[in-house]
Amino acid sequence: MSERGQDFPLFGSYRVLEELGVGAVSTVYKAAQPSLERTVAIKALKPTISPASPFAAHLEREARLLGELGHPNIVLCHDFVKTSEKMYLVLEYIEGFSLAELISRAGKGRVALETVAHVGAEIARGLAHAHERGIVHRDIKPSNVLLSKRGEVKIVDFGIAQREHLPTADEPLARTALPPSRSEENEAFGTPAYMSPEQVLGEFVDARSDVFSLGVVLYEMLTGTRPFERGDEGRRGAAQRLRRDPAVPLRVRAPDVPRALETVVMRSLEKLPADRYATAHAVVDLLDDFVRDRVRGPRSKLLTSALVKVRLLKESEADDVTLAHVLEERRPPLRRALIGFGVIGFLIVAAGGALQLSRLGTHDNGSGDRALELLPENMGQLRVVVTPWAEVFVDGQRIDTTPFARPIPLSPGTHYVTLVHPNAPMQKRPVTIAPGETALLDVTMDLSALADSPSAKPGLPGAAGAALGAAAGGAAGAASKDASP
The missing domain is CATH 2.60.40 (Immunoglobulin-like)
Incomplete structure (x- = not known):
């Protein structure tokens, strides 16, 4: 039962726990998956819309595109179900907040420069993964970036994504035909304030369009406002300003931003795609360099500290995350398999077997194998x-x-x-x-x-599922009430 006393819809064996958000054609729920004892998010087509209707095309396209992706910075799609009566995606559940919430609470200049660069690099990493597979997101904006309590950054909502170098897909969800929506953020065509000029004009888009949108997000994180806003919002639409006006220089609104970070943001915002960075990988490298030169220790702490500062996260939760990442970073990746051996060794020592353990460590069995070392x-x-x-x-x-x-x-x-x-x-x-x-x-x-x-073809054992396995995190397409389905 919901808080209003109404029954939640049924989705197979999944048990709906609460409603997270409502969009133009879909609703996102938090749900339990008893068979695997995990929490998931279900993004479901509204019951008033038939799965056979052209209004359902975006949801099905999102499922098929997410099925091709597997990256730590992109929400993972566990399943897609389509029947004559229902259509829904089962997504990993992100326990956290949207980037829009962090920006709103932080205000101008209150998000640390290193945090801005780190979050930007993580978004760009996820975009690079999608671009390598020919997928352009087309709707990068703060409400489509989720920040988990574990310090992860996840891109969500591939509902209007498309194949690179193809004409813009037919949009059956014309604004006049859309069902009522609670927010303009649920705009089917994307959000004009974050669109690239070529997307506004309906031209072909490629990876550089997402780079432009990322530039708008970075600019907003640094200044609290968007680059093409000049106080004339009532007289001119966002799309008109974006097409005709130059961006307000970042240095005018944030004079303390280092030149290296300013260059990344302003070049990403160039009107002509050819003048921007050609790939999201290039943005990753530059932002990573900026963070590396200024930060020591686990980078997840940058994000968790920012969430604590604006009171979205408790200090105790941030401390637990930081400790976990410190222990993880101190453990070289190749030696993780030895953890069990280390625990056994500790128990032996605690039981008084230290001498015997020492002898085992120096015994030569003639096999020629080197004992792996933790450090x-x-x-x-x-x-x-x-x-x-x-x-x-x-x-x-x-x-x-x-x-x-x-x-x-x-x-x-x-x-x-x-x-x-x-x-x-x-x-x-x-x-x-x-x-x-x-x-x-x-x-x-x-x-x-x-x-x-x-x-x-690759034949290394376990390689086929490695990319999906890397997307561990346990969270969903929308944990925040403000996330746009």
């Missing part, structure tokens, strides 16, 4: 650069998906690196690590070869 003595590092991107495995263990800035700590000697991309042959490279030195592995994946060589 290798005289360790070196490996930096991996892959064009366009790949999942990285070292000695059979998955590390991350490029691009990632932090070098991989490795013990001296020879290691074997495997690079996996779904549209390229798998690459295997030996690398030799010298004590105290950083080696570079720079590889270009051959995206043209796989189609001609079926045997070259």
Whole structure:
């Protein structure tokens, strides 16, 4: 039962807990999935709209596009159900807040520069993942970015996303035909204040359109207002200002913003796509550099601290998140499998078996295998650069998906690196690590070869699900009442 005493709709075995938000054609619910003992979000077509109606096209398109994506900075789609009576997506549940809430509470200049750059880099990382698969979001705005209590940044609402280099998809949801909506933020065509000029004109859009929208979001985080607003909102529409007026220079409204960050924002806001950054990856690199030069420690703390500052998050919750990330960062990725062994060792010592454990550690069984170390003595590092991107495995263990800035700590000697991309042959490279030195592995994946060589498809165990596995986080397409379905 809802708070109003009405029954929630039924969605298979899912048990609806509460309503999170209502849009023009859909409603988002928080729900329990008893079979897996987890919380999910359900984004459902309104019961007054038939799944066979053209009004349902956006929801189905969103499901199909999300099904192709699997990234820590994009909400994960668990399932899509379409019957003659219902249509709904089952999404990961994001326990947190929208970026719009943070901006609203913080006001002008109250979001730390490092936090702005970090959140921007995370958004750009998710966009880069989508762009690599030919998907343009077309509706990047603060209410479509969720910030979890764990310090994660998630892009949501791919309802008007489209394939890159294709004409704008037919929009059956013309404004005059839309069902009543609680907010203009549920505009089916996108939100004019965040649109690129080419999107406003109905021209072809590509990755650079999302880069423009991201520039508007960054500008708003830094100044509390949008770049094309000059106080004449009553006389001229947002789309008209965006097409004709230059952006107010960031330095005019935020004179203390460092030049490096100002350059990223203002170049992203160029009117002509050719004058912007060509890819979201370029934005990631520049924003990461800005944060790296100014911050030490877990980056998630930047976001959780910002949420505490505006009283969206309690200090105790932020402290728990920070501690978890500190412990995680101190544990080199390749050694995670040893945690269980470490716990067993601790119990043995506690039981009085320290001497026996010491003997086990020095015994030579003649196998020639080296004992893995949690922190290798005289360790070196490996930096991996892959064009366009790949999942990285070292000695059979998955590390991350490029691009990632932090070098991989490795013990001296020879290691074997495997690079996996779904549209390229798998690459295997030996690398030799010298004590105290950083080696570079720079590889270009051959995206043209796989189609001609079926045997070259990636075959590394577990690689097929690695991208989806990386999207752990447990949260949903909309945990905030303000999130726009």
